[in-house]
Amino acid sequence: MLSVLNVRRVSGRIAALGLTCLPLLAGAVAEPAGSAPMDPPAVARPVVPGLLEIKFVDGQEIRLRNGRPVDLRGRALTSTASRRVLERVARGAWLRSHDVSEEKLEAMRFQGQRATGGELADLNLYFRLRLPPGLDAEDLAGQLRALPEVEAVHHVPAPPPSPVVPDFYTPGSGSYQRYQDPAPGGIDGRYAATLPGGQGSTVRICDVEYSFNRNHVELAGVTVVGAAPVDPFSDTNHGTAVLGIYGGAANGQGVTGIAPMAQKLFAAAQTASGYNVGAAITTCAANIGAGDVILIEQQTWGPRSTGSSDCFGCVPVEWYKPSYDAIKLAVAANKIVVETAGNGSQLLDDAIYATGNGGHYPFLAQNDSGALLVGAGMSPAYGASARSAHDYSNHGSTLDVQGWGDSVVTSGYGNLFSADGMNGWYTHSFAGTSSAGPIVTGAAASLQGRHKSLRGYSLTPAQLKTVLRNTGTPYTGTKNIGPLPNLRGALNSLSSPGGCTAGGVSLGGGCWYLGAYDQSCLDVCANRGGYSTVTASYVGAPSQGGSLTRCQQVLASLGYAATVSEGTRTDSLGLGCHRWNNGSLWWQSSPAFDPASKTTGGGAQLACACVN
Known part of the structure; x- marks a missing residue:
């Protein structure tokens, strides 16, 4: 089976989800005659049975009315073939893919297109279809893709467990949150905390996760936006650890987040409506302002994935086109998107990532989503190899920055401290791109808060990415995962005498x-x-x-x-x-x-x- 059952070429162009693995099917691609051997076809990935995600061609005004998709202009979905398909699924259920209102999504798209001068996918044309019992998804998808109104059909990925990353290092004494240390070992978060705005005040951070422990002593004041989370694995530790890295309370005990003064929001990757990372992204975007930050703590199966619990072959969520479109919309609306690169041990520059996948190749430079892609680097515990890519970390030219991928002390799990019960649990071994993502998120919020304090306005996504990349401590080794943020260098660049004005x-x-x-x-x-x-x-x-x-x-x-x-x-x-x-x-x-x-x-x- 293929994850993208059909992608139609429209008007001369291709019409076109640590971390939690987001499964995505990958199919075999025919090998051109005389070409080099290609990787063997990947096995089928877990999907939600009987659920399809359908994208109608941009330029139409198809909306959900009375439980069915209709064209408000009265021109589409009126043919005999269209009526026949709709009748076949009459006992099924159509849902909008995004929870944000039609009006808000359209306003975000309009503003993003004005700001970027480019076209953005109309997310109001994404729908999910729960098939009635007895219908074959492949057969129905074939009928859907034959309709001129339909751009693409996707199998909806099923939520997998969070990847397990080994405990690489346990500090023996002294400061446990060493990622807050000065460069080159850390990001110099303690220096940032001494400057007005440097703790992320005036900035909102929205985390896309399964769940978190709302009662943890470090996480008071986290606001859930959108529908209530439904954690398929009933484990709040991952989200609790992520939130603690950038948002742990500055109360003189436990951990202190990199940006503890930032307002913390949370959007569920899975709700009662199912698993939908794209919807969580747009929910975040609709509830934060320009210059605020969205952290995507998810990953997806790639073409080399085997479905293993360690998520070998997993890639960034933007490999799944519906999530890519949501990220593009958020970035165009001037939201900073931090996206974990995934724990799949993949070079994202490999040719396999520029083939198949319905013609969607987000890791090519010309298709950059605008998100900050984050790899997992080795901590100073590795000596001369510090800031080299961990073997499990995805890498390649598309990555922008890195964070620590081992030995991260934060809230949750309880293997560092558990005497006060789970609401006071702490760990010394959070790891993976899961830990790298919130470290970069904290740095981004600190930088944004300081910039707003100095200038009175926010850095754009491109500007913030440029500052972090240009002032960070370079990676080591041969695998590009970008530099480790250096907040002292980044913050000092904002306040240098004679500095450039906005956007310069x-x-x-x-x-x-x-x-x-x-x-x-x-x-x-x-x-x-x-x-x-x-x-x-x-x-x-x-x-x-x-x-x-x-x-x-x-x-x-x-x-x-x-x-x-x-x-x-x-x-x-x-x-x-x-x-x-x-x-x-x-x-x-x-x-x-x-x-x-x-x-x-x-x-x-x-x-x-x-x-x-």
């Missing part, structure tokens, strides 16, 4: 900004101290001193780390270093860069250096 990155003697569509560099810099000639000498034509390498550096610092291509123009437009509205990145070797150039129709965003 300091490079080569100028403050760089990515302009809006239909703006020249003169327009971009009009309210930023004026245009700086550093633009031409840094990323102009070769005759001006510019280069492709420097253009790549500038765009990566602004949050766009994909490959930059060299181009020339015959229409006299001197656009220099820029990004097109289709997401491609370009540097022009001719003609000479002109700060007054802009494209007719506003098709490009220029990278411009301004005085400030």
Whole structure:
């Protein structure tokens, strides 16, 4: 069986979930003649029997009315074939995939598209269908995918247990929360706590989990948003440990979170309606503000998964297209999304992650969801190997940052302290990308809180990612999992004298900004101290001193780390270093860069250096 039963090509494009494993089916892909041998087909993954998730083609106004999907415009789902399929499932149950209201989802999509200049999937067109008894899911899916209104059909993954990660190290004495220590060993959370805003005040964090212990002494004031959690494994320890890392109370006992002053929210990955990570993400997004943080403590089966309890082959949740679309919407709505990379021992750059899966390849640079992908690094207990990737951690160019993947002291489990009962349990061995994710989440909330204290507004997702990547302590070894956040470096960069204004990155003697569509560099810099000639000498034509390498550096610092291509123009437009509205990145070797150039129709965003 295939997890994506059908993905339709629409208008020349492909129309297109430590951690808790999110199962996803993977199917065999035909091997082209003469090609290198491919990995063997993966085994079928656990799915919810009799449940399908259906995405209708964008541009329609299909909504759930009286328990059935109908086109409010009266044009779709009216054919004989459509009526026949709907009649077959009349005794089943249609559900909206997302709990957030239709109006709120549409508003989030509209605002996100305005902010990014790109298209976002219409999440109001995602539905779940519980089949009536006796119907074969494969047969029905075949009929659904034949309908012109349908874009894709997915099997809904079943929730698996949390992965078990070994206890790599137990501290003997001194401070147990060593991940709060200064760099290079830790993230310097204790320094951040001394600065206004550095404990995450004015920031909200929403954790996507199964459950947590609401009565734990460290977790007073956690607000559950959306439907009540239904934990399929009846184990609150995982969520309790995650929340304790970034949000443990600063009360002089037990643990102290990295961002203890942040408002803590919780959205359930599984509710009475079933297992639905995408719905939890949009529930978080609807209940937090711009610049606030969503942590996704889930992972999903990948094409190499075997269904084992250690989640070998598991990958980030965005491999599942419905979850990817929810993440994209949240990021476009200016929410910081921290996504654990998973404990699957996978190189996400492998060719297997650019084949199959219904044409959905989120780990390619051009398909970056905008989330902060987090790997699991070795703690200082490993000596010279500190900040190298743990064997179980997924890795590759798509990862942004890392956190400790072993020896993490936090609330829950009780193997460090249990004398006061489970509401006062603590552990010394929380591990995996499960522990790395909340460490990065705490760092993000600390950085955001401090920035708001200094500037009065929030960093965007791309800006925050850039700061953490540029100021972190580099990874070691050969597997890229990104740097370990260094809050002292990151926070000091915010308050440096003569720092750039909102959205700016300091490079080569100028403050760089990515302009809006239909703006020249003169327009971009009009309210930023004026245009700086550093633009031409840094990323102009070769005759001006510019280069492709420097253009790549500038765009990566602004949050766009994909490959930059060299181009020339015959229409006299001197656009220099820029990004097109289709997401491609370009540097022009001719003609000479002109700060007054802009494209007719506003098709490009220029990278411009301004005085400030």
